[in-house]
Structures are given as C-alpha cells and as structure tokens.
Amino acid sequence: MSYAIVGFGKIGQALAHAFARRNIEVTVASRHPPEALAPQARAIGPTVVAKSLRDAVEADTIILAVPFWEHREVAKALPSWEGKTVIDATNTFGVSPEELDGLPSSAFVAKAFTGAKLVKGFNHLGAATLATDPVVEGGHRVVFLSSDDEDAIAPVAALAKHLGFAPVELGKLNEGGALVHARGRAWGPLIFQDLFRKEL
Ligand SMILES: NC(=O)c1ccc[n+]([C@@H]2O[C@H](COP(=O)([O-])OP(=O)(O)OC[C@H]3O[C@@H](n4cnc5c(N)ncnc54)[C@H](OP(=O)(O)O)[C@@H]3O)[C@@H](O)[C@H]2O)c1
Numbered sequence: 671m672s673y674a675i676v677g678f679g680k681i682g683q684a685l686a687h688a689f690a691r692r693n694i695e696v697t698v699a700s701r702h703p704p705e706a707l708a709p710q711a712r713a714i715g716p717t718v719v720a721k722s723l724r725d726a727v728e729a730d731t732i733i734l735a736v737p738f739w740e741h742r743e744v745a746k747a748l749p750s751w752e753g754k755t756v757i758d759a760t761n762t763f764g765v766s767p768e769e770l771d772g773l774p775s776s777a778f779v780a781k782a783f784t785g786a787k788l789v790k791g792f793n794h795l796g797a798a799t800l801a802t803d804p805v806v807e808g809g810h811r812v813v814f815l816s817s818d819d820e821d822a823i824a825p826v827a828a829l830a831k832h833l834g835f836a837p838v839e840l841g842k843l844n845e846g847g848a849l850v851h852a853r854g855r856a857w858g859p860l861i862f863q864d865l866f867r868k869e870l
Contacts, residue, residue, distance in 0.1 A: 681735040
C-alpha cells in the first residue's frame with residue numbers, strides 16, 4: 671500500500687508527522703514544486719518525500735488536506751480514480767448546505783473523485799493536536815472514520831492503527847459522518863473531541 675498527502679499545510683504536516691513517527695513512507699504534495707516542500711518534508715522525517723501532485727496521486731491511498739473547494743482541482747489530476755482510496759480530511763465550516771447540494775460534505779467531495787473509495791477521517795481535531803503523538807499514557811487517540819462504501823473503511827482503519835490512532839467506525843456519511851462534519855455555522859458534536867481508547 672502506498673500513501674500520499676495532498677496539501678502540505680497545517681493538517682498535511684500534522685499527518686506527515688504521524689507517518690514519520692512510525693517510519694511509514696508517505697509522499698507529500700501541494701501546488702508548489704517538490705523542491706519547495708522538500709526541506710520541510712525532510713525536517714519531519716526521512717520517510718516523508720515531497721513529489722509533484724501528478725506523481726503523488728500515483729499512490730493507492732491519498733489523504734486530502736487542502737482547503738475544501740480545492741478538492742475539485744486535486745480531482746482533475748487523474749482522469750479516473752478507479753482503484754484509489756481517498757481519505758477526506760477537509761472541513762466545510764462556513765459553507766452552506768445549499769452550496770453542497772444538500773449533501774454531506776464528503777459525499778460532495780466523493781462526486782469529484784469518480785471511481786474512488788472515499789473515507790471521511792482525520793478531520794475532527796485541530797492540526798496542533800493531530801500533530802502530536804497519538805499514543806498517550808498507553809491510550810490511543812481516537813479518529814472517526816465514515817464512508818458510504820462498506821469495503822473502504824477497513825484498510826483506512828488499519829492505517830490509522832498503524833499510525834497509533836484508535837479508529838472508531840461511524841458508518842455512512844449521512845449518519846455517523848454527520849457527527850464529525852462542519853457545515854454552515856455548525857460543528858458536528860464529535861468535532862474537537864480529543865478522545866482516547868485504552869485498547870486498539
Ligand atoms: N487547520 C486545522 O486545524 C484543521 C482541522 C481539521 C480539518 N482541517 C481541514 O483540513 C484542510 C486543510 O486545512 P489546513 O489548515 O491544513 O490548510 P492550510 O494550512 O492552508 O494548507 C492547505 C494546503 O493545501 C495546499 N493546496 C491548496 N490548494 C491546492 C491544490 N489545488 N492542489 C494541491 N495542494 C493545494 C496548500 O499549498 P499550496 O498553496 O502551496 O498549493 C497547502 O499546503 C481544510 O479543508 C480544513 O478545513 C483543518
């Protein structure tokens with residue numbers, strides 16, 4: 671399994687730290703050329719490698735860590751996303767339900783990534799929290815995962831565990847996913863809940 675993080679700002683870097691901590695290879699990309707990202711990537715760890723967006727989307731699993739509306743630009747990087755898993759870490763605070771055609775934000779994102787399996791996750795914590803070691807006093811920081819694709823969650827849950835997080839599966843986007851989404855001026859009740867589980 672290969673991994674990429676698209677968007678190398680606050681959330682992208684927080685997640686890159688998680689990969690580096692476990693020595694898992696991950697590609698990072700933004701609109702800037704890889705040379706511009708390389709020093710920061712190297713500073714995070716040797717397994718974090720900056721590439722162009724075009725090369726990054728070669729990965730099997732792509733974590734989306736860009737400002738919400740930019741997902742549409744990222745989606746244009748491939749003609750088809752068949753066979754890929756996209757983990758949507760974006761939030762839509764301030765975006766009205768009408769702008770999202772009344773859909774859960776990640777369902778709206780999924781429409782742009784034709785053929786991909788989409789899992790909403792790693793979006794419910796502030797970047798500074800997400801950047802810190804998820805293993806604290808023997809407990810594992812919880813991340814919530816939801817998807818309309820039943821088969822999609824298990825491999826992402828496995829990745830989350832590998833990174834030291836305790837994944838909690840919430841089911842479909844319009845059900846459990848709604849607990850962790852932001853839309854309009856409202857945050858889902860689980861957003862910013864920094865929870866820990868004793869066992870993985
Ligand atoms: N910050 C938080 O605490 C937090 C918490 C939870 C969720 N989120 C969500 O996570 C997402 C990222 O937030 P952030 O705070 O990390 O934002 P950020 O610090 O502004 O970083 C955004 C990154 O996306 C890149 N980017 C923008 N447009 C792009 C495109 N078309 N293609 C490739 N890369 C692009 C930017 O780089 P270039 O400009 O160089 O391309 C930058 O590296 C947002 O959807 C936000 O709602 C944020």
